[in-house]
Amino acid sequence: MSWNIFIYIAIAASVLWTAGALVSIWAGPADKVRRSVALSLFTAGSLVFLSFAIGLWISLGRAPLRTSGETRLWYSLFLSLMGLTVYGRHGYRWILPLSAVMACMFAWLNVFRPQLHDSALMPALQSVWFVPHVIVYMFAYAMMGVATLQALFLLVRRKPASEEETAVCNNIVRTGWGFLTLGIVMGALWAKAAWGDWWGWDPKETWAAVTWLAYMMYIHARPVLKGRPRLGQALLIVAFLLLQMCWWGVNYLPSAQGVSVHIY
C-alpha cells in the first residue's frame, strides 16, 4: 500500500461518507431503516479509510504517525468515527454531513498537496496523544459552533425558544464539553510525558481552561437559566467568543509571543 493509490481511497471514502450523510439528512428520527442505511454507508467509508491506514502501516513497517500527511489520515478516520458515534447516540441530522465535510477536507488536502506528505513532524509532536488530542478538539469546536449557531438563531428569532429547542442545544453543548474535556485531559497527559509537567499555564493552556470552565458553568447554570432561555443563549455566544480566543486569538496576543509553546 502506498500513497500512489490514495486518490482512489479518498474517492471511495468520500462517496460513501457523502452518501451516508445525505441519507442521514433524509432520515427522520423514527426512520430506523434509513438511519441504518446512513450508518452502514458511513461506516463503509471509514472502513475503506482504515484499510488504507493499516496497509500503509504494514508497508512502512511503522505506525504512520510521523509526517503531516500521515497524521491527516488519522484526522479523517477519527473524525468520521466520532461522527458515527454521536449520530448513533443522538441522531442529530447535521452531524454526519459535518463529519463528512471535515473528514473529506483532510483526505483531499492529502490528495491535492502531496508535497506535504513528508512534511516533518518535530520530536515533541511524535506522540500517541498528538492525533487524538487534536481531533477531539476539532470535534468539540465543531459542536460548540453548531450550538452557537443555534443560540444565535434562537436569540434573533422573535419567538421564544421552546423547552425542546433549549434541550437540544444543551445536549449538543454537553456532548461538545465532553470532547473539550477529553482534549484538555489528553493535553495534560501528553505534557507530563513530554515535559515533566501536567500543566504550565501556557497562554494556550490558560485559554483552553477558560473555554472549558465557561462551558462547564453553562452546563451547571441550567437551574438558574430555566425560564430565561435568552440569557442562556447569550452566555453560549460569550463562551464561543472565549473559544475563539483559545483557538486563534492567542496567536495575536502580545503577551503570548515568545512565551507559548503552542504558537508556531
Add this chain to the structure above:
Amino acid sequence: MSYPYSLIACLVYVYVLIVLYVLSGRHPFLKKLFSAEAALVIGAVWLVEMIVLGFRSEIGMTRSWHFTLVMAVFGGICLMRAIDDVRKMSPRMIPRAVSHAAMALILLAALFGRGDKCSVEAACDEGVLVTEGTDEQGQSVSLPFGIRLQRFVMEEYPPRLALSGPGGERIPGFVGITAPGDAGTIGTVSLEVLEYLPAAGQMPDSTGYIPMTHVGTAPAARIRATDTATGLSAEGWVSCGSFLFAKAELPLGDFSVRMPRRMPKSFVSEVSLISRGGKERQAVVSVNHPARIGSWKIYQYDYDQMMGVWGHSSVLLCVKDPWYPVIAAGLWMLLLSAAGLILFSRKK
C-alpha cells in the same frame, strides 16, 4: 509547603470538608456550600482570574493567595459534590460523580503537592558523571543518583528550500531536497535541484561547495530558481550552514532562496543511571519517552543548539513528583467520565 506538612494539610482540609458535609444533614444551610449556586459563584471568580492571566501571561499570578484560594474552594466544592453524588448514586449519575471526584483529586493534589515537586536541570557532557543540577530557582541541587551521558544522538529531517519575500517575510511552502532532480514551486518561483551534497563545506575564498567528511559539515545544494512571473532566473549554491560554515542564500530579484536549518527528527540521550547503592543500568531518554530511576523521571530537555548533530552534550530534566499517582488517577477518571458523558448522556 512540602512533605509531610503538605500531606497533613491536605488531609486536614479533606477532613474539614467531610465534617461540613456530614453536618449539612443536620444544618441544611451548610448544603449551600456545595450547591450549584456556590459552584457558579466561585467558578465565575476563577474564570475572571484565568481571563486576566490569559491576557497578562504572568505565571506568578497562579501562586497568588487569591488564585490559590479559589482553586482550594473549587476543589472543596467538587469533593463535597462527589460525596453527595455517591450517596445518591444511580447509574445515570456515575459520569457526574466520577468527574466531581476527579476534579477534587486533581485540584487538591495540584495545590497541596506543589511544594513537593522537584525539577532539576542536569547539563551532561558525554562520559562525565553528573550528580547535581539546578532547580527552577537556579539553585544548585544534589541528585540522589548519578547520570553519565554515554552518547547524544540527534537526527534531522532532509533539508528543504524556502523562499523569502522583499521584506524578508517567509513565503508559505517549501521544496524538499533528497536528490538531484528534485523540483517544486513556491509562490511564483520554480526551483530545481541540480546538485545535492548531504555533507559539504566551502574552502576559503570559494563560492562553491565540495563534499567533506569532518565535523561541522552542512548540507548544500546547487539549484536553479526561476520566477515564472518575471522570467528572471538564477543559479547557485544554497546551504543552511553550521557552527563552522556560514549559510548561503541565492538572491532572485526581490526574492531570496534559502535553506533553513534542518528540522530535528529526534533527540536521544543514551545514559547510564547509577543509584545510591552503586547499581548501574543503561537507559535511553528521548522526547515523550522519559527514563525512570526510583521515584524520579528523566526527560530530554535541551541540547547544544550551536553544535546540533555534532554535539556531545545534553540537558536532561530530572523530575520528582510524589503526587503523580493521585493526579494521574484524577486525569484518567476525568477522561473516562467525559467518554461516559459523550456515550451515555441523557437523550432528548
